[in-house]
Amino acid sequence: MDTQITLRVDGADHPLTVDTRTTLLDALRERLRITSPKKGCDHGQCGACTVLLDGRRVNSCLVLAVTVDDAEVITSDGLAAGGEHPLHRAFLDNDAFQCGYCTPGQVCSAAGVLAEARAGWPSTVTDDLTADEVDLTDDEIRDRMSGNLCRCAAYAHIVLAVAAVAEAEGVRR
Amino acid sequence: MREFRYERAADPASAVALLAAEPEGAFLGGGTNLVDLMKLGVATPDVLVDVRRLTSAEVAELPDGGLRIGAAVPNADLAADRRVRERFPVLSQALLAGASGQLRNRATTGGNLLQRTRCSYFTDVTRPCNKRSPGSGCGALQGVHRNHAVLGQTLEGPATCVATHPSDMAVALAALDAVIRVLGPDGEREVPMAELHRLPGDDATRDTTLRHGELVTAIDLPPLGMPSRYRKVRDRASFAFALVSIAAAVRVADGVVDDVRLAFGGVAHKPWRATTAEDALRGRPATEESFAAAADAELAAATPLRDNAFKVPLARNLVVRTLLQLTEGAR
Structure with missing residues (x-):
């Protein structure tokens, strides 16, 4: 079921239409081509997909993209935005x-x-x-x-x- | 994953009304367990009603000196709450012993209570499991069950189930006599923690006594007034489910046990409040011998499986060690 959302990632807004089943990780990697978060286990057990969501670390593979269309997502790439982290x-x-x-x-x-x-x-x-x-x-x-x-x-x-x-x-x- | 409609509600009552009209729908909290189960095909809701930010995300003081924890409080925030750390250390320790930093940031208090077993037969749709598919059998009974239940299982019939409840937090809440505040289609009710989770009995599919459409809105902690502690034994030092865990609180006066609370995790289909051991301890000398005798009395009911009998002495030793630590200086 398609839903319109806007993801704010590393300081930039990305409006997009996603199936409600899309995880934040898949939206980042497959739709926005933001590939710094990685897919390891896809079950919240390995941490390769960790991003900062409103400043807190979470497993992006267990977050549905439709639930965070008003949140600030920072990836490892984004941490380096102001120069070297x-x-x-x-x-x-x-x-x-x-x-x-x-x-x-x-x-x-x-x-x-x-x-x-x-x-x-x-x-x-x-x-x-x-x-x-x-x-x-x-x-x-x-x-x-x-x-x-x-x-x-x-x-x-x-x-x-x-x-x-x-x-x-x-x-x- | 089955297609689903995603709904947000204006307030808890609207969320309850929305879900009550959707027999195959589910509430979505932090999603750390539900989304995983949906990926696995174990949970197949056709509607998700997002309640992650609907209930309170605050921990508030109650007039009697207890605390009211909003169902939306993340596990990480609850563990770090200064009042919880000082007055209910067993709860803080239980939360910190569970999951990972990332999961604790997202998981909610209400959702933690309602997480499903991690039994590998339940989470694999190609295998028999009476909890997931009633009547299909229990793969764990004769299969891989080293970390399954030793108390209160259903060992025969179409509801055979030897799964454990995975939550650490719920074990602490059982020992703390927490009260679960629930909003349903017919209004509010309070469920004592001891009555929230159930044994498999004749229906392994139901983990709790909640009805469809009922929403956990808050958890009340009555004042404790005793030293308390959570200890967890697991296969690795961090980020693993319990083999056996214990939530304990005890007060000693003149060398005698004045009051005591004990609950086990990792041993049953629900957090196991050890009332037999508690009864055996009250009024008894606070000695290693009475602690061991009380644990033995509780565990006399154990029916371990082929590969998990080690949990019985482990639980006994955990009771003795933890009570000795808690009463050090008071004995």
């Missing part, structure tokens, strides 16, 4: 990928992790649930990034990359 630089500097397929999702997820840490959100490995400030230790990063799989298993360097930016942003001691 610190996470992109950190992933390069720390060799935090091999094939790169999961990387845009990892980067968007990491951006979400940093925002959640700045907001003081705890995780399942946080000892003191009532602490005001989050310290993104390696264990914290591993837990918070666990929704993003990397079949090349670049995890050790992904943790280094996220840790580098967390330190620069003052959410890692």
Whole structure:
């Protein structure tokens, strides 16, 4: 069943007609040719499709496009819009990928992790649930990034990359 | 995926009226489970009524010191809520133990309660499953069932089902005596958490006692006033469903258990409130021996399957460890 929507992606408006069954991921990739979010499992288990939706990281494969025609979508490409994003630089500097397929999702997820840490959100490995400030230790990063799989298993360097930016942003001691 | 019409409503009552007229329709919350089930062909609604932003997305104080959680509150926000972290840590911990950061951002409180089992026979339309296709059989009974139920299953007949309820949050809400506020075609009603989910009984297709068209609008938490904790055992450290989990709260006075709440996850078709263990503990000394005896009393009813008997001692040890931790210093 066709529906008219407008998707706002990386700062640009895209009016389009979609079948109600279209996910945000498919609308981005197949209709708008915005291919930075990747299709891995298509079931919310791998995180390759992660984008920021109104500033929060979500699996775009589980979001129906018709539900977000008034939302702001930012992809990994969009993060770099104002020049180089610190996470992109950190992933390069720390060799935090091999094939790169999961990387845009990892980067968007990491951006979400940093925002959640700045907001003081705890995780399942946080000892003191009532602490005001989050310290993104390696264990914290591993837990918070666990929704993003990397079949090349670049995890050790992904943790280094996220840790580098967390330190620069003052959410890692 | 079956074609569907997408509807938005002006308010919860209109959404309820819309869905009540659509026998094959469904409410759409965050969609993290429903959209997946639609892709798999397990859920085939012909109308989706979007309720993600219809109910309250706020956590509000109740006059008795409890909290009212709007059904639209995302799981991530509820876990991070300062009042929940301080007064109901078991709930915050349960939420943080579930899913991934991305899923918690999108999933709603109401939707979390109503998510379906992750039994691999239920989610694969090529396999027998009495929950999905009544009378087709239960593939898990003699199949892959290491992570299935050990309590309250239906083990024979056309409703045979050994699936578990997947939610961590619901286990905490069971221990907290939460009250589910529901709006239906006939008006509002309150459903105690213990009566929301059901065992497969003679109809494995129904996970809850809600009727078609009823919408969860809020969840009320009565004040707790005891230390509480959620612990989850799983095959990997993060982003995995529970093998066994426990939500526990306990108060000790003069070395004796004054009050206690215990609920298990990963062991049954619903969050399993361990009332037998609770009854065995109240008024008893807060010792490792009484904790173990109470757990044994609860688990005496267990009917484990060929490959999941490990869950029984796991649940017992989890009760003992968690209660020992919670009562450290008070014993």
